Amino acid sequence: MASRDLNDLIPAMKTKSEALIRKCRDRGIEMRPSATLRSPFEQAELWRQSRAREEVQAKIRELKAAGANFLAFCLENVGPRSGPDVTGSIPGLSWHQWGEALDCFWVIDGRAEWSTTKKVNGLNGYRVYAEEAERLGLTAGGLWPRRKDWPHAQLSAASSPARARTLLEIDRIMKERFEQG
Template identity: 30%
Template structure:
């Protein structure tokens, strides 16, 4: 009798675990739209990314830092041209992502630069234009991370200081397979 109770308990736990996993998986997938393998690439930023980007620009300005958005959505062709730099084209390597392998290709990333007091665009990560003793580049990165962005300056393989992205839990492979973030309008205090 005892053996049957143990077997029943083990089966019960297994069934409960399967139900929980199915619920978690179905809720996770419901956060995304599935557009299929032939999903078109967007020609503009994801609306949440754009809204947060605008907040970033404003919050940086409130700290006396002027940032300029230098790149948003890229086509696969543009991405491949960037990938060629330092490889088959003149220049230094600027990316390890080929066309379709960058969050830029899906409207989920943008690049920025700083504008100094002379009006010039700069990419000097040590520049302290607002004179508070902290590099402006890192101040912008902290604001961005507070807004939910991933910063390329935190990457270990390739430091991409001008790069910010939101992946919404989607890998590049999932994006290539047609999954896209699904957004519902709700108030966001950030």
């Protein structure tokens, strides 16, 4: 299960995440972490859950052909999954594997609220969260032009670690950090 601990984030993201949660609270919005650091195996589970076997097998072949054997192993190892489409990022290509992303959910009267349109005292928690994230210099998933991800905030403006590193570098780093055994 993905970590919810802000201490698992890199220092710059931890500091901004603490400030983000505090600024939301100052505006009367309680946001609670649901994911900080996520292993590439957990990312593989999320990515696989909404994809057909053929798409998964094609991605595994593509990763192996590129020499990204550990990332391919992560996708292969978690086995078939089912569920809603919640991510477009394969293992290693989500900022969660780098400790540079935070997902939070909005809490109203002790219960998780997922609506991006519901308002309490004229405010929607996810809209406030996105506004405050941007003010802190974070990138808010709810403000992305496509594939909005309202609970998500990340340190980098780049959509993926693949914008800054090669797939082979990502594969090597993920293997060093997360290989089991």
